[in-house]
Amino acid sequence: MKPIKKITLTFFLMGFLVCQSQEKQKKANASSPTMGQSSNVKTKRLATTVEPNRKFSYPERELDYLMHIWEGEYDNVEQLDFDKIQLKEGQKAPHERVHASVRQFQNSNFGVGAVYVEEYRNDDPSNITRKCVYQLFPDDTEKAIRVKVFHFEDKTAVLAAGHSFDRISSLTPESEALVEGCEMILRRNGNGFLAKTVDKSCNKSTDGQQTTDYQFGITEDTFEFQEVKYDFGQRSADDEQVSAYQLEKARCFTCMLDFPNDTNGRPTVTKYYIDMYDQGGSFEFEYPDGRQMHFGMRNTWSFGMHRETFVIYIVDKATQKTLIYSWGNPGADRIGFNPGWVRVQCDLKTPGNLKLQQELRPGS
Template identity: 25%
Template sequence: MPISTRHYQKKAALLVAGFACLSPTFGWTQATPKAPVLSSPALSPQALPPEMTPEGILKDIVNQSIAEQAGVPDLATPAVVPAKPVPVPVKPLAPAMVEVLNKDLLDLADLLAGRWDNELQTFFEPELNVPVPLRHERLHAVVRPIEAPEFGPVSFYVEYRKGGEAGPVVRQRIWTLSVDQELGAVRLAGFAPKDGKPLEGAWRQIEGSEGLKPDQVKKDSFTPVAGCDIIWRRRGEGFSGATRPAACKLVTNADKRVLNVSEQHDLSANVWEVRDVGVDERGVRVFGGSELPPTRLKRAETFTCWASVAKVAERAIVSDLVVHDQGGIANAEFAGGSPAKLRLRLRNVEWPIGQNRPSLTLYLLVDGDDRAEGYAWGEPTANRLALDVAGTQVSCTRDPRARWR
């Protein structure tokens, strides 16, 4: 059978070349003899490898032809086996660096824990003429350390509410912190509850309960938020964190769109700024953006208060009211008192414009109206504020023990 492949053509050419080397007259007209000339003694011919001899080449051609007819792979040409990728070993961190990262983890855990609110930001945005589409919703976030052995030694229950601490729950998570030696950073992983309703408000420490128990946070009741881990690194006195590029994808509840989400965090002792952007598969931005200022959460410090109003010949008193200083509100009711109801608001104000000094301010609100009937103020770090307005008395004392109430 004729050999038509390029491979066999090359083999045939080699065969011809071999014959030409062995027989000077092969395929050529014999030259006219000339007189002998003096020359060096002829060297012994060097032996060819077997596969380069005419017999070897002819044998190879025959084998290839047989293999082609049988439909088997090329017998002469070895199969090209792709080289296996060589794993690049992760160089272990030096013990001193591991110790630094372990300390970073604990420091980050201390900073995250607490209650956070952006009430000041939302309160001043209208006054600053921030365009309505760029204004922020008010968020109240609780990050409470919990005992959750199935998740890890450093875990938190996280709850976000819209509109303040009494608003509807918009997000719940279990967060865990761990050292990522490959990245040289602290990794925050999130887990979403399959049914979050039983956990709503479970962070609160009420009489006879210290909050969430380990049996309430079983790992099989949660779904990992894959690809959305936040990688934290120390930045001065605080930390900065971000998701990995193009790694975090979430599905919207309403229309089930897949969003590519990115988050950036800057965390210090009393301020937590979050900038997030969500873009759908068509490239349409759903939320966030570079032109939008970050959500600016302030750490909320708790106070316990008592309030007293006139009641005929005596006074009605309500005590153990808990309120936080980032726009927190406490309600009091007085049976037979005047007024029968009142509300307290506490705000640690930082004025974005004007000459006013930062002040811790206590407001007295009556009959559901946000207009203050009276107020008192002091230094931002004041431990106690009190007021007396037309016989209504209120006193509030800083109380870190009430943080989870």
């Protein structure tokens, strides 16, 4: 064999082996997602599961788009602020704090069109109020998407507790761990989707007199839900209804908190590396002098500027006084402050930013 051919063949084999090694590494890393990460596995789209040359039906196209936008973290912390402003004396706040996590359910037993939804309330990850799988099918007759709902008997947190999806990956729609709920129909609604219970008498109260129509809506940046009450088949009066819960999609940031360093060497030392969501993320910590402090992150409405503002801040818990804050545009991927007594840097959580932060503060 000629030398040139030998060299060409050698490079070809080396390239092939490197590609194979990288593929194996990708599969090995495809574990359950950590906070702020959806998955290391590329999410399947509907287009990859049908004949590539076949024309999609309208419901198939809608399902494909829905699966593309729905996954993420959602929180209604901003809604609570507006509730508080509008409350009259003696009135009870209409909504609780709700955080929802939505992940595409990578399980062939449920098909490609399935998502896992986990909700907790009052900023308590152990207070799980909804834990279910939505199995979605394109319905050509209805020109919509049909939804089968499967509730988990066990309401123990999975995503909120940072547990692996391996716990539920082997489930099927027939699993004893699941209870089938009310079927729903999901249709296009403006720039998003709205799902309603098919049988309004499906969710009954204990005495059977009251029923609930659970509805939810999805857009690219929001997730809303409402329980519409009925008495003896008639929709209850407006003053007996609770308006929809309005959750906004959250982004995860990784932050480092630095304190002044009294010893020789670097002027500051990184005390904490933390992950926070920009929709009401919070972290409690103790300052070196013993004071208890609250570090928060918000995408909040600025009444003075009439727009949303991305804010981080520190509050002294004893006095409830805001000691420092910083603001920027809602779409910013980095924010921080350094008044001298503390240094905070928050970056949108990506592998590159994580590496950058570790390099900025080696050994801390």
